[in-house]
Amino acid sequence: MSIDALPRISEQSPGVTVSRRSPIKVIPALVRDPLRALPPEIYREPLVYSRVAGRERILLSDPALIHEALVRNADALSKGEDVRRALGPALGQGLLTADGAHWRWQRQSVAPAFRHEKLVGLLPAMIAAAERTRDRWLSAEPGAAVRIGHEMMRTTFDIIVDTMMSGPGGIDVAQVEKGITDYLKPTGWIFALSLLSAPEWLPYPGRSRARSAALYLRSEITRMIAERRASHDEREDLVSLLLAASDPETGRTMTDGEIADNLLTFMTAGHETTALGLAWTLLLLARHSQHEEKVVAEIKEVTGGGPVRPEHIAKLAYTRQVFSEAMRLYPPAPIITRTAVRSFPLQGFTVPAGAVIVVPIHAVHHHAALWEDPERFDPGRFSTEQVKGRHRYAYMPFGAGPRVCIGSAFATMEAVAILAVLLQSVRLHSQAGSMPAPLMRVTLRPRQDPELLVERR
Numbered sequence: 001m002s003i004d005a006l007p008r009i010s011e012q013s014p015g016v017t018v019s020r021r022s023p024i025k026v027i028p029a030l031v032r033d034p035l036r037a038l039p040p041e042i043y044r045e046p047l048v049y050s051r052v053a054g055r056e057r058i059l060l061s062d063p064a065l066i067h068e069a070l071v072r073n074a075d076a077l078s079k080g081e082d083v084r085r086a087l088g089p090a091l092g093q094g095l096l097t098a099d100g101a102h103w104r105w106q107r108q109s110v111a112p113a114f115r116h117e118k119l120v121g122l123l124p125a126m127i128a129a130a131e132r133t134r135d136r137w138l139s140a141e142p143g144a145a146v147r148i149g150h151e152m153m154r155t156t157f158d159i160i161v162d163t164m165m166s167g168p169g170g171i172d173v174a175q176v177e178k179g180i181t182d183y184l185k186p187t188g189w190i191f192a193l194s195l196l197s198a199p200e201w202l203p204y205p206g207r208s209r210a211r212s213a214a215l216y217l218r219s220e221i222t223r224m225i226a227e228r229r230a231s232h233d234e235r236e237d238l239v240s241l242l243l244a245a246s247d248p249e250t251g252r253t254m255t256d257g258e259i260a261d262n263l264l265t266f267m268t269a270g271h272e273t274t275a276l277g278l279a280w281t282l283l284l285l286a287r288h289s290q291h292e293e294k295v296v297a298e299i300k301e302v303t304g305g306g307p308v309r310p311e312h313i314a315k316l317a318y319t320r321q322v323f324s325e326a327m328r329l330y331p332p333a334p335i336i337t338r339t340a341v342r343s344f345p346l347q348g349f350t351v352p353a354g355a356v357i358v359v360p361i362h363a364v365h366h367h368a369a370l371w372e373d374p375e376r377f378d379p380g381r382f383s384t385e386q387v388k389g390r391h392r393y394a395y396m397p398f399g400a401g402p403r404v405c406i407g408s409a410f411a412t413m414e415a416v417a418i419l420a421v422l423l424q425s426v427r428l429h430s431q432a433g434s435m436p437a438p439l440m441r442v443t444l445r446p447r448q449d450p451e452l453l454v455e456r457r
Helices: 023-032 063-072 081-091 100-114 116-120 123-138 148-164 173-184 187-195 207-231 238-244 256-285 289-303 310-315 317-329 361-365 384-388 408-425
Strands: 017-019 047-052 055-060 145-147 336-340 344-346 349-351 356-359 426-429 438-441 443-446 451-456
Touching: 023 187, 055 063, 063 344, 063 356, 081 187, 081 207, 081 256, 081 336, 100 116, 100 238, 100 256, 116 408, 123 148, 123 310, 123 408, 123 426, 123 451, 145 148, 148 173, 148 238, 148 256, 148 408, 173 207, 173 256, 187 438, 207 238, 207 256, 238 256, 256 289, 256 317, 256 408, 256 443, 289 310, 289 317, 289 408, 310 408, 317 408, 408 426
Parallel strands: 017 047, 055 356
Antiparallel strands: 047 055, 145 451, 336 356, 344 349, 426 451, 438 443
């Protein structure tokens, strides 16, 4: 059957769950926390149709439908207006925000930096950064508390600048962390105003601070690129790879602005998501001693009680399962959206051009039809046997389809290395009675940066 013969998906489509929440409820929820603006039906149903402020949104939580939309019909989808308005001022047209041919040639240009053999070569730097964090904790007063989100941001940022840029090059790490937080804080307003098709010049709380943060981040990176280009430095890192990259079809190379777009993407999206995954993991382990003990026992068995070395990381299977389960419960990127640039078929219907496809990863990861007792922390879900029996798109902390995060293997390897080094020497305790509430600011953060007490193991 041709696509023209398929009925258009709408509020009247048989078998489609419709969310009828009014803009009066959706818009304030978007401003406060976009995760709370999701129709509650999407945590129970496979597909939910929603129309808010005249814009059609099709929400998918069924893995087969996600595959059909994001993989089979990938060429019918673009990143869309929400992503451009929220991230474009900081990240420009880098890998996370670009579309079409511009995205493809950038992806080809950076792919060599993420080959397995290249990543394995980065493990010593990852372990060294984790050791600096461990030593900083152990040198503090006994029973000292650490802000775990901040500490993981600092550790993963150290790794990003060491491995991707061969050192910070004068970049102020603390100022970058503050800049990222300031930039992301008002994004709920951006999503709400985008949904209402409001003009981009319209002021909103936090707009000036966010713009200042974006200007600071971009100016620092652009300065570093100009210095590297002028020095003809021959270090082998992502900066040199981007400086040398050329489009295989046209032969054109990247401008300093395009290189800055991609470095900012890896600096912000790359280190932020891994840091949050680690923070949630350590918060969960501090409340689940039985799983922490299994991790520590595995580290001891693999290392023989000696220092963590690069060859140990691939053998830490249970540690990797713990990190995976933490990202199921608290996916760093909890919602992804695409906009249909042309109509395409989906489950016997036609998705019209202009409709927004929403994949609420948080809902997929907490869906009762996909996970037994979905709110329970159970790293056993990621044993080899259980993973084989599950649809590939039931779990997607790094996205899905051709746009899946290019740094997923880097992030996982980095997280396991950091966990191994820290948990080998340190025990973390929580004084809070429950896990902190999550808050979506593009990424999924604890609502407040919680403190954990540090004890030498």
